[in-house]
Amino acid sequence: MTHIETNHPDEWDVRYASAERVWSGDPNGALVAEVSDLPPGRVLDVGCGEGADAVWLASRGWTVTAIDVSAVALGRAAQHARDAGADVTWVCTGLVEADLPAGGFDLVSAQYPALLRSPGLDAERALVRAVALGGELLVVHHEVLTDEAHAHGFDPSMFVMPADVAALLDDDWRVLVDERRDRTVAGGAGAHHAHDLVLRARRLR
Structure with a gap:
């Protein structure tokens, strides 16, 4: 599941529309490994793609807000959620443009995000700013x-x-x-990548 922050959402719509399914349909392994033991709360899924992470989180009791710039991806994600009986709030927006509450989430998850760098470090600051006191950031x-x-x-x-x-x-x-971590994926785009870079941090104050 890849994840999108770009000034050209139409390009991502074209990419998603070109295939019946782009990603594996399974939640990302690093998310499952790092989050399974956390108590559920409010989570932001940044660049949710076809929604596998968001649906998995919702099934474990999380209150999920999932954002992506591709309306095509979100339509597919919403259908996935309906099929799974999962309740997710889907928002068509990029991270930097989103009107997110400061400290609004107990977990902010960005799995393989295509977040553009900027001189003002806008994307990085948006990720950090969204995490609540005592909450965690997973990139x-x-x-x-x-x-x-x-x-x-x-x-x-x-x-x-x-x-x-x-x-x-x-x-x-x-x-x-x-850390750098071995990665195994059964299928979907990105399956050829052998290693992940994983950052997990908790806001103390």
């Missing part, structure tokens, strides 16, 4: 090899990585996980 991305990415016409330096978010975390935060 996961593929480990991207620069030469390989450039060979496929992708410039990883344009996008926010977990390390960029970690650089904003001060003494008000406790970093719980900051």
